[in-house]
């Protein structure tokens with residue numbers, strides 16, 4: 249079954265990562281707001297930026313609307329400024345919501361993202377995008 253890649257972005261960083269992951273998996277990345285439904289049985293890969301220590305409201309809505317599954321597999325990713333005491337709060341929140349919906353988490357990926365055009369300039373970097381690609385390649389074995 250084809251995996252389903254969904255992301256939420258405010259300034260484009262998470263979209264870049266989502267596109268790399270989706271390309272590696274041979275699918276198209278979908279913006280959370282546009283998604284009508286996730287094909288039944290599809291492994292889900294969900295990613296968001298982190299804003300004031302939270303995933304986006306858009307991604308939160310998407311996750312809340314997601315139907316429960318019995319044996320789903322999912323992977324999560326975030327881009328962030330790295331301002332939460334080294335904790336990947338986005339990953340944690342995505343993970344918690346998906347577990348509540350019956351998904352088993354088989355992969356996690358996080359990298360930094362440029363913020364306000366000043367901080368973390370140039371991130372996600374080519375190296376980080378390469379890591380995202382390898383993360384996606386690894387997921388193929390888990391799905």
Ligand SMILES: Cc1cc2nc3c(=O)[nH]c(=O)nc-3n(C[C@H](O)[C@H](O)[C@H](O)COP(=O)(O)O)c2cc1C
Nearest residue numbers: 258259260261262297298300301328329330331361
């Ligand atoms: C309004 C705003 C609030 C942010 N708050 C946090 C935060 O609390 N913790 C953090 O690590 N990064 C924070 N960041 C940095 C973003 O998580 C980072 O730039 C991320 O890559 C944004 O993803 P996007 O480009 O897909 O929207 C914030 C960025 C913005 C614009």
